[in-house]
Amino acid sequence: MAGANRGMQIIMQNKIKELRIKLNITQEELADRAGVRRETIVFLEQGKYNPSLRLAHDVAKALKTTIDKLFSFED
């Protein structure tokens, strides 16, 4: 599980990289499907960017999963 935003009290983690590799797609392809730039996918995978609900939905859809399965929060 990758990514943790330590600047906030709640730590968000995601499985974007894990699922992307499982589906055998590149960051570029995922970015195209989600309608963002590749750099944003890099930041998302590293947990350095908190996406909007819309982007979280688009990424989850591109990875054929749901938001709650893709992202998790820890206090």
Add this chain to the structure above:
Amino acid sequence: MTQKQYQIIRLSLVVVIAMIISQSLIYKNYLLPIAVVIVGSLLMIYVRRRVKGVLADERDYSVGGKAALLAMQIYSWLAVIAMFGAYSLEKYNPAYEAVAVTLGFSTCILMLTYSVIFRYYQRFKFSDKKLIYTVAVLILFLVMAVMTVRVFSGEDNWLCQNGQWIKHGQPDWPAPTAECK
């Protein structure tokens, strides 16, 4: 069109526009730069639409917003410090007053514009009062523009006529000590 081609075209266009503007200013042609900027902007919109792929996404807009706010804060602080510096040098050269006034006004306009746009996005963009707010803002900007023109037009000034300084309007400063030729 690929993103790389777009970047090259954009860079080339900026260089060309900068060259035309600098040459126009040298030859004191002030209408050409305005026309060039308008044509350049339209050309950029056209080229941007032909690009396949995403040029900017929500992260870019988020970063852009933060950068704009920081740039505005830095400019405001520097302009205010420079304004006081210019005012303190006014007794050595009256021209510094115009510099100080310009800096002060530009800072006020920048902060006011930011506040208005912030308020618009925060409260009015999705409300029924959108039209009223837009009209009120336009009136406010019109009043500000008239006031700015009044301040910078030289309405209240000392004019040099026939070797004498003649009061024009109601300048709130004494006649220049420099010789009137």
